[in-house]
Amino acid sequence: MAARLATPASPKNHKVKAPQPGQPMYGCEHLQRLFNQDQATTNTSIQHYKAILHTIFAKSPLIAQTAKTVDGQPVTELTPTYLCLQCPSTLTEDDRTKHGTKKSHRFYVDSRCGTLYCQMCDDIVYDPTFEELRLKKLGTGSFASRKRKIEELFEATDPVRENPTFLSANTMAASCKAGGLRGIYNAGATCYQNVVLQSFLHNPILRNFYLSDGHSSSNCDVSHCLSCAMDDMFQDFYAAEATNGYTAANILSGFWISDKKAFENLVTTKEQDAHEFFQFLAEELHERNGDGKRPESGTDHTCTCIIHQTYYGKLLSTTTCQNCSAVTNQKQSFLDLSLPLENLSQKKGKNRPARPNGTLTLQECLDEEYIKSDKCEYRCTNCNSMQQARRQTSILKLPNVLSIQLKRFEYKQGRNERAVKIDTPVQFPLELNMLPYTNTARTRDVSAEYELARSCTYDLLCVVVHVGEIDTGHYVSYCRVGDQWFVFNDHKVEVAQISDVLNSRPYLLFYVVRSLS
Amino acid sequence: MVRPVAWEESIAPSSQTPTSHSSTTIIHHAATMSSSDTDGTGKAGVIVAPDDASPMDKLSHAVLDDLLYNIVHDLLIKVHRDEKMARANTAAIKVEKLAMNATDGATADPNPDVVVDTDAAVYKDGQVTLKGNPLKTTKEILCPRCHLPRLLYPTDGKGARKPDPGVIYCKKHPYIQKPGYDIYGQTWVAPGPGRGKKKKDQKFDPNDPSSPAPDTGSAKDRPPNVLSFPSATCSKCKRCILVTRLNNHMGSCIGNSGRTASRAAAQKISNGSNGGSQNNDNTPPGSQKGTPLPGSRAASPRKRDADEFDEDAEDSDLPGNPKKKTKLKTGSGANTLTKKVILKAKVPPSMAATLGKKDKPKASSMLNVEQKVDDDDNKDSTVQVAPKKPTPVPKSASPSKKIKLGPPKPPLPSPGSLKKTKRERDLESESSGTLSSPPPR
Ligand SMILES: [Zn+2]
Ligand SMILES: [Zn+2]
Ligand SMILES: [Zn+2]
Numbered sequence: 037m038a039a040r041l042a043t044p045a046s047p048k049n050h051k052v053k054a055p056q057p058g059q060p061m062y063g064c065e066h067l068q069r070l071f072n073q074d075q076a077t078t079n080t081s082i083q084h085y086k087a088i089l090h091t092i093f094a095k096s097p098l099i100a101q102t103a104k105t106v107d108g109q110p111v112t113e114l115t116p117t118y119l120c121l122q123c124p125s126t127l128t129e130d131d132r133t134k135h136g137t138k139k140s141h142r143f144y145v146d147s148r149c150g151t152l153y154c155q156m157c158d159d160i161v162y163d164p165t166f167e168e169l170r171l172k173k174l175g176t177g178s179f180a181s182r183k184r185k186i187e188e189l190f191e192a193t194d195p196v197r198e199n200p201t202f203l204s205a206n207t208m209a210a211s212c213k214a215g216g217l218r219g220i221y222n223a224g225a226t227c228y229q230n231v232v233l234q235s236f237l238h239n240p241i242l243r244n245f246y247l248s249d250g251h252s253s254s255n256c257d258v259s260h261c262l263s264c265a266m267d268d269m270f271q272d273f274y275a276a277e278a279t280n281g282y283t284a285a286n287i288l289s290g291f292w293i294s295d296k297k298a299f300e301n302l303v304t305t306k307e308q309d310a311h312e313f314f315q316f317l318a319e320e321l322h323e324r325n326g327d328g329k330r331p332e333s334g335t336d337h338t339c340t341c342i343i344h345q346t347y348y349g350k351l352l353s354t355t356t357c358q359n360c361s362a363v364t365n366q367k368q369s370f371l372d373l374s375l376p377l378e379n380l381s382q383k384k385g386k387n388r389p390a391r392p393n394g395t396l397t398l399q400e401c402l403d404e405e406y407i408k409s410d411k412c413e414y415r416c417t418n419c420n421s422m423q424q425a426r427r428q429t430s431i432l433k434l435p436n437v438l439s440i441q442l443k444r445f446e447y448k449q450g451r452n453e454r455a456v457k458i459d460t461p462v463q464f465p466l467e468l469n470m471l472p473y474t475n476t477a478r479t480r481d482v483s484a485e486y487e488l489a490r491s492c493t494y495d496l497l498c499v500v501v502h503v504g505e506i507d508t509g510h511y512v513s514y515c516r517v518g519d520q521w522f523v524f525n526d527h528k529v530e531v532a533q534i535s536d537v538l539n540s541r542p543y544l545l546f547y548v549v550r551s552l553s
Numbered sequence: 554m555v556r557p558v559a560w561e562e563s564i565a566p567s568s569q570t571p572t573s574h575s576s577t578t579i580i581h582h583a584a585t586m587s588s589s590d591t592d593g594t595g596k597a598g599v600i601v602a603p604d605d606a607s608p609m610d611k612l613s614h615a616v617l618d619d620l621l622y623n624i625v626h627d628l629l630i631k632v633h634r635d636e637k638m639a640r641a642n643t644a645a646i647k648v649e650k651l652a653m654n655a656t657d658g659a660t661a662d663p664n665p666d667v668v669v670d671t672d673a674a675v676y677k678d679g680q681v682t683l684k685g686n687p688l689k690t691t692k693e694i695l696c697p698r699c700h701l702p703r704l705l706y707p708t709d710g711k712g713a714r715k716p717d718p719g720v721i722y723c724k725k726h727p728y729i730q731k732p733g734y735d736i737y738g739q740t741w742v743a744p745g746p747g748r749g750k751k752k753k754d755q756k757f758d759p760n761d762p763s764s765p766a767p768d769t770g771s772a773k774d775r776p777p778n779v780l781s782f783p784s785a786t787c788s789k790c791k792r793c794i795l796v797t798r799l800n801n802h803m804g805s806c807i808g809n810s811g812r813t814a815s816r817a818a819a820q821k822i823s824n825g826s827n828g829g830s831q832n833n834d835n836t837p838p839g840s841q842k843g844t845p846l847p848g849s850r851a852a853s854p855r856k857r858d859a860d861e862f863d864e865d866a867e868d869s870d871l872p873g874n875p876k877k878k879t880k881l882k883t884g885s886g887a888n889t890l891t892k893k894v895i896l897k898a899k900v901p902p903s904m905a906a907t908l909g910k911k912d913k914p915k916a917s918s919m920l921n922v923e924q925k926v927d928d929d930d931n932k933d934s935t936v937q938v939a940p941k942k943p944t945p946v947p948k949s950a951s952p953s954k955k956i957k958l959g960p961p962k963p964p965l966p967s968p969g970s971l972k973k974t975k976r977e978r979d980l981e982s983e984s985s986g987t988l989s990s991p992p993p994r
């Protein structure tokens with residue numbers, strides 16, 4: 037029945053994508069013939085392709101991975117199977133040729149990635165019409181705008197998601213040479229700023245906001261506006277051909293002039309913290325672009341500024357009184373998720389066989405915070421007294437860009453209260469599924485909701501790493517541009533291998549929701 | 554193979570199949586059926602169990618082998634897709650160009666009646682269709698943006714090849730991978746004498762940001778890919794400071810005295826009105842006037858009258874906001890009309906004009922602003938723009954020592970050109986001098 041949803045029996049005719057300059061109209065001559073037969077063939081082809089994509093991406097993988105042999109035996113493969121575009125057969129690679137010869141069916145969909153194989157080309161073909169459908173499905177998990185169910189998981193008012201062209205229309209720079217890849221000079225122990233600025237520069241939502249004149253410095257009257265300084269920086273990165281380092285003088289003076297709380301911390305504490313700078317910058321940019329309220333004020337605060345659209349999500353804390361079982365819910369906005377490492381690495385040492393060096397995984401850290409519950413004391417209004425309670429926090433609304441801080445700097449109580457660095461290695465994935473940590477997953481069984489899981493999938497975008505000791509250390513960052521990773525060490529940009537990225541010890545992690553990447 | 558004919562229905566029955574043969578089938582399959590010829594291995598045939606291995610051993614080898622196959626498969630598809638689409642588009646670009654040439658005249662689009670035929674594609678009825686597999690028919694890759702051939706190998710470092718000197722390539726080059734050099738093949742001179750070459754080639758050494766840059770003396774002797782640290786102008790005192798010292802300088806120049814004083818004063822005036830995003834009441838007044846940093850507004854004259862503070866007085870005669878002026882000037886230039894791209898308006902990405910900026914709908918209003926600025930005497934203007942006349946060159950620039958990475962030839966009338974003028978200005982102020990002492994870390 038779910039399949040019916042994906043292919044509504046609409047009377048409307050399916051159209052082949054209109055010709056684009058600099059692009060062939062069809063994936064190959066054979067698809068050209070298919071699409072030029074008659075409208076009915078075009079309709080069924082597109083409908084079938086959509087249904088197949090739905091099977092592949094929104095259902096149990098067992099379905100698409102199960103083929104039938106020529107003698108009718110079901111076979112489940114780990115490796116790709118091929119779903120015939122012209123009939124409901126699923127075939128193994130070996131049987132694909134036989135099926136084609138017997139039925140004259142020529143097009144097959146790869147069960148792993150949904151790409152189309154043309155038997156006459158004997159190659160995978162990338163047809164503009166089909167590719168558009170495939171990429172849409174891969175991203176949002178649906179062909180139409182997002183379905184209700186998924187929408188509940190994200191902020192409702194979200195122009196970024198409403199408008200899919202918002203991102204794609206933007207990837208072309210003003211010059212072939214201006215690709216946004218430049219270092220930023222260290223202005224004297226400002227590497228903690230540089231890494232955060234790079235994470236902003238390679239954030240697709242922020243990039244598109246600034247490059248589409250979201251906050252135009254020629255139209256802003258605020259003196260020393262940091263958003264204007266960001267605007268100038270984005271222009272210099274994406275519209276100029278310069279390849280040397282960038283001098284972030286405006287950001288720096290805007291920073292020194294600011295009177296933000298976070299700023300005080302940054303100046304007074306000697307060990308400058310990239311995370312605090314991130315918070316500072318986010319707060320400052322919200323103030324310049326937002327609704328004027330405190331960025332995290334109110335439970336139903338729905339600021340639509342670029343920073344809120346990009347980074348903010350909502351948490352739901354449920355506190356259950358152990359005495360009377362009364363439940364209190366509390367919503368709270370978050371800019372980032374802060375994950376403690378210390379307690380967890382100790383705990384693990386006791387309970388489970390630890391990995392070498394007490395390595396943790398990001399998922400373990402998230403489990404600890406957003407799946408497990410903890411005991412606390414609270415004032416129960418029902419019992420009208422202090423009571424033992426269980427508190428559980430989960431994510432109510434997921435952000436478009438998920439920022440995670442691994443708490444590597446802790447203040448040690450006692451003797452001479454000073455910060456220490458926790459160097460525990462944390463393994464983190466390139467692809468992160470956040471569904472288990474949502475309130476939706478807490479309240480109902482979502483194990484079979486593949487589409488929902490897909491919509492909660494994030495891709496790693498940027499990693500901020502602190503190397504060295506706590507006060508003599510240095511920050512570098514890794515950012516992804518397309519599929520290529522780069523390491524940013526102040527003014528120096530180098531190509532990075534995925535293994536370099538994954539072997540680093542992250543301090544901040546930025547993940548972008550897949551539907552936007 | 555009896556299956557329902559209608560596609561929608563076919564999914565329902567097949568969704569029951571997995572339950573009937575669940576995970577055991579996979580196991581069974583992986584070990585026995587995945588590879589028709591070899592026993593004890595999967596589809597990749599790389600991870601092979603020894604002949605005398607136990608069935609469980611063979612099974613795990615087969616599963617692992619299948620997983621390896623999948624990884625390679627996914628990688629291959631990705632590369633294949635990028636390459637094949639780039640070549641298919643190249644075939645389309647080429648045939649469109651020919652169609653364009655065949656259409657005599659100045660029209661932007663080729664005449665749809667023209668029919669052009671190449672080895673790789675056909676242009677007919679205004680449509681481009683492929684002939685054969687672009688991976689076979691098309692060898693080079695043209696940039697979809699500038700239509701020039703892409704350089705396929707880096708010019709230096711790992712995998713480098715000599716580019717054909719007779720070909721003008723697209724400016725987007727493959728990234729260079731060479732120890733001590735960045736992705737553009739650039740390197741930096743050591744930040745200063747006396748401590749230059751301590752440690753070489755340590756990627757993450759915080760004490761040596763420039764890594765193994767050869768110390769080649771003055772700017773003239775250096776090859777063009779050896780850069781030095783630039784200087785920047787302090788937005789408050791207008792002094793030219795080596796970038797590595799900028800933070801320290803601003804800390805003392807704006808940070809200590811200026812900051813606390815001006816903040817206290819600001820509090821007096823605005824009384825903690827912390828709200829409005831367009832409200833500059835909570836910006837320290839000292840900074841409003843004294844520090845016309847590029848890209849921001851100087852205070853409006855009215856504001857200025859209201860905020861009379863000691864630390865501002867010394868600065869008030871300085872030329873305001875040179876960069877801002879440039880922007881306004883260029884904004885009002887003739888090319889504003891040609892380059893408007895508003896991403897929100899869903900301009901197709903293929904259009905050369907992109908990244909509209911500092912122009913578009915505001916262009917006309919900016920013109921007005923500029924006139925106003927020029928006309929009025931800065932006393933009661935309600936337009937909050939930089940109140941001073943445009944200053945041609947930033948005070949701090951040391952124009953003799955420029956670092957230029959490419960010929961600054963006037964580019965296409967695109968927003969890039971606008972930005973470029975601005976950029977050049979920046980470059981001019983990036984002096985390579987003042988290397989006399991090491992930067993503080
Ligand atoms: Zn078939
Ligand atoms: Zn074909
Ligand atoms: Zn602004």
Ligand SMILES: [Zn+2]
Pocket residue numbers: 322323325326327331339340341342343344
């Ligand atoms: Zn906001």
Ligand SMILES: [Zn+2]
Pocket residue numbers: 357358359360361362416417418419420423
């Ligand atoms: Zn109670």
Ligand SMILES: [Zn+2]
Pocket residue numbers: 212696697698699700701723724725
């Ligand atoms: Zn190009």
Ligand SMILES: [Zn+2]
Pocket residue numbers: 787788789790791792802803806807
């Ligand atoms: Zn100064």
